[in-house]
Amino acid sequence: MGNQKLYKGSLQTIILKLLESNDKMYGYEITQHVKELTKGELQITEGALYPALHKLEADGLLDVEVAKVGNRLRKYYKLTENGTKETANKLAEMQEFLKTMQHLVNPKFSLE
């Protein structure tokens, strides 16, 4: 819970990754899924989620579909073709970042 600031810069990558694995999702579902996957460690606030989703939509990475569910409307998001490519790039960037951080935080000394 105290690490929210560290996760802030990775919100778009998290959203893209979730949509890559789940075809289409709606806002509330994304927050619950992240909460569940991280066992409550990361809680995406609505105030950060929707502006990020709308930015990804404006950048052409997400497509939207509005459907009637019960007696209300629900907006679903799914990856576009560009979004799928961008997800792969962002995940590669993230792996690289994690590797660098690992070297910095936990350096392995060698005599070579």
Added chain:
Amino acid sequence: MELTTQQIHKVEEYLNSKNFGFIDLRVEILDHIISDIENFMQKNISFENAFAMTRIRWEKHFRETSSFYFGMFFSESKIVVKKAIKQFRSFYFLYLTAYILPVLIFKLFPVNATVGFANFVNGFLLSFSAVMVCYVVYIFIKTIVSKQKTTFSFILKTQYFGIIFLILGAVLGTVFNEEGELNPIFTGFVSAGFAVVFICHYFFKKHQEAIQKYKIS
């Protein structure tokens, strides 16, 4: 447990009381609040209590706030301002560059033109700027008349005042003086003014697209 139409109506009234009519956000915010309430109700909490707890959680997102990007005079719900910043940030830098770059360039490399050419450019800029000012006035009226609120209409509202740059640079002043020397400050004003027109045009289109997209909803 799914909310009844009457209970959903109460949630809609809550959004109305917060003056939250932004159609590009409303559908999913409404759905999210309802899902929150339903989640509480699954734990055997009454609708009234679940709604009260959800309202406490959402209150911070509806709190009026302003941003450095739009000026302190313009405030809206925090969630709207956050979305607006994400959409507007790159345009803010375009706006600054459009002003600063010509000023720097023409201060460093002064330009002199023949009086005939200078008069032609001044005349052209005056006419073109007048058309652009009229276009922004058209956008302003169209947005007011449509009565629909989107995050983009909020951004537009914060940008209209920028048209003053075009009026200062090309209508009240002139880019070239009587001797044919280019005035870097007025050139910066005109350039910033055109950037404002472009920004208004871009967000007006986005506003109209959003109305088209969510009108059915």
